[in-house]
Amino acid sequence: MSEIKFDWETGIDEVCTKLKDKKLIGIQLPDGLKVKSHTITKKIKELTGANVILWGEPTYGACDLADRPLEEVGADALIHLGHMPMPYHSEFYAIPTYFVPVKHTGKLNLKEDSLKEIKEILPKKIGIVTTAQHLHMIEEATEKLENIGFDASVTKGGPRLAAAGQLLGCNSSSARRLKVDGFLYIGTGLFHPLTVALSTGKRVACVDPHNAKVSEADPKPFLKQRYAAISIAKDAKRWAVLFSNQIGQKRIELAERMSKALEDAGKEVIMVGSIHQSHEQLLGMGIDAAVITACPRLAIEDGPTWPMPLLTVPETQIVLGRIKPDPYPFDEFA
Numbered sequence: 405m406s407e408i409k410f411d412w413e414t415g416i417d418e419v420c421t422k423l424k425d426k427k428l429i430g431i432q433l434p435d436g437l438k439v440k441s442h443t444i445t446k447k448i449k450e451l452t453g454a455n456v457i458l459w460g461e462p463t464y465g466a467c468d469l470a471d472r473p474l475e476e477v478g479a480d481a482l483i484h485l486g487h488m489p490m491p492y493h494s495e496f497y498a499i500p501t502y503f504v505p506v507k508h509t510g511k512l513n514l515k516e517d518s519l520k521e522i523k524e525i526l527p528k529k530i531g532i533v534t535t536a537q538h539l540h541m542i543e544e545a546t547e548k549l550e551n552i553g554f555d556a557s558v559t560k561g562g563p564r565l566a567a568a569g570q571l572l573g574c575n576s577s578s579a580r581r582l583k584v585d586g587f588l589y590i591g592t593g594l595f596h597p598l599t600v601a602l603s604t605g606k607r608v609a610c611v612d613p614h615n616a617k618v619s620e621a622d623p624k625p626f627l628k629q630r631y632a633a634i635s636i637a638k639d640a641k642r643w644a645v646l647f648s649n650q651i652g653q654k655r656i657e658l659a660e661r662m663s664k665a666l667e668d669a670g671k672e673v674i675m676v677g678s679i680h681q682s683h684e685q686l687l688g689m690g691i692d693a694a695v696i697t698a699c700p701r702l703a704i705e706d707g708p709t710w711p712m713p714l715l716t717v718p719e720t721q722i723v724l725g726r727i728k729p730d731p732y733p734f735d736e737f738a
């Protein structure tokens with residue numbers, strides 16, 4: 405098994421050389437890194453001489469920055485750990501914002517057994533995709549797969565993505581832009597490979613970078629659950645249209661369009677804004693169904709725990725008869 409370590413220190417060292425003139429630096433950490441918050445804060449203080457504050461609200465991605473609240477409390481820079489930037493937002497930060505991706509180090513170490521399993525799942529012409537943590541493993545995977553006869557490609561996605569082969573839970577343009585018959589995903593969990601499986605309809609083999617174990621992303625249970633939610637929502641009379649004010653989750657015009665479309669279909673509609681959306685925000689409002697214009701994965705991953713159907717925008721368009729239910733329309737955040 406290859407040894408995979410977690411490296412955030414190199415990125416902090418690099419960023420801090422640019423922050424020597426700052427007085428108050430805000431940091432944002434994904435939940436998985438909160439255990440390191442004392443170490444990280446101390447290191448930034450030592451390297452810059454600035455005071456450092458941790459922004460305590462959860463952050464789920466580069467879509468979810470604390471630049472504006474930190475500006476309000478007087479911070480003159482933000483260090484956001486764990487994600488790569490969304491390049492098209494770089495002109496709009498309220499304070500200078502620096503991204504420190506947390507990288508797994510080490511090699512992927514794809515052995516014969518794993519390669520054989522990948523061959524059993526995938527056709528010859530494939531794309532390779534991954535998350536920010538494992539981008540450095542793409543090269544090794546490409547070489548080994550080509551050695552056993554695969555035609556493997558990697559490409560840069562749209563402006564929401566910072567690197568070739570990078571995926572987000574709401575954007576698979578680095579996969580969709582390739583003319584291939586299947587995909588290899590390097591990483592852990594189902595969240596990201598499901599983006600590719602749902603948005604392309606093609607087979608996705610997953611290789612775990614910790615142990616090179618191979619599995620296949622199966623979208624069927626999710627599709628079943630999505631079509632069930634769509635079906636229940638067809639009878640809903642009172643709708644909430646949810647939107648976020650966060651830089652990379654804000655689709656206010658889309659929320660207004662959805663609101664109008666639902667009203668035109670005879671529904672009662674209320675638009676509800678917040679940083680992060682939850683069903684508790686709708687308590688007591690008599691809402692029968694909700695559509696989310698912020699992070700579409702909230703509907704897919706958390707929707708089944710809500711007391712009313714929570715749909716993505718394209719799923720709501722199915723309810724309204726504006727698009728066909730098949731193939732499943734994934735809500736791609738452009």
Ligand code: SF4
Pocket residue numbers: 464465466467468572573574575652653698699700701737
């Ligand atoms: S999937 Fe959701 S949390 Fe992740 S980048 Fe997209 S909008 Fe943000």
